[in-house]
Amino acid sequence: EIVLTQTPLSLPVTPGEPASISCRSSQSLVESDDGDTYLDWYLQKPGQSPQLLIFSLSYRASGVPDRFSGSGSGTDFTLKISRVEAEDVGLYYCMQRKEFPSFTFGQGTKLEIK
């Protein structure tokens, strides 16, 4: 089973400042057939269901602001927010789907406003 480890688990950020969340996988998430990286990012805002932010490493989901970006390779991945806004608070999760139809989530990173 692939294990995903997120850091930090808590991330206080001043509005307007950048933020970065790391996700490390116990195995490569690159699919050899197509070169795609099967790593997605989700945001769960307080009191809401999770919502898709980034899929396949770096593609923003529909409606996601361009201040969000995903990057990385192989086993090390990063979600970056260029300028944090108040509406960005919540829990951020990475998720692997390399082992489809089995999946695993990272532990989650709580972003809060300073």
Added chain:
Amino acid sequence: EVQLVQSGAEVKKPGESLKISCKASGFTFTNYWIGWVRQMPGKGLEWMGIIYPGDSDTTYSPSFQGQVTISADKSINTAYLQWSSLKASDTAMYYCARYADTFDYWGQGTLVTVSS
């Protein structure tokens, strides 16, 4: 418009059975996998299992294998998650989500509380 509407909150006693539902609309139900995710109070997301309603092909997380049953009724576009004997540790929010090379649409969640 794609929608996944889950059944309402449940309060049950240990040992009771339960079946919660996830009704899909706005897409062809039999062409997409539907997954279930648990979130215990104050904790993170845990993938439980996934079903393909087209042929009922189902895969469970090893952590949930034998603990729950996932099913689907394609005649009414509804997926289910059920327990035969609830435990207090099953208290959690449960989400269904559509899988289209990622979990792109999520239900609103069903809160299950198990308490004597």
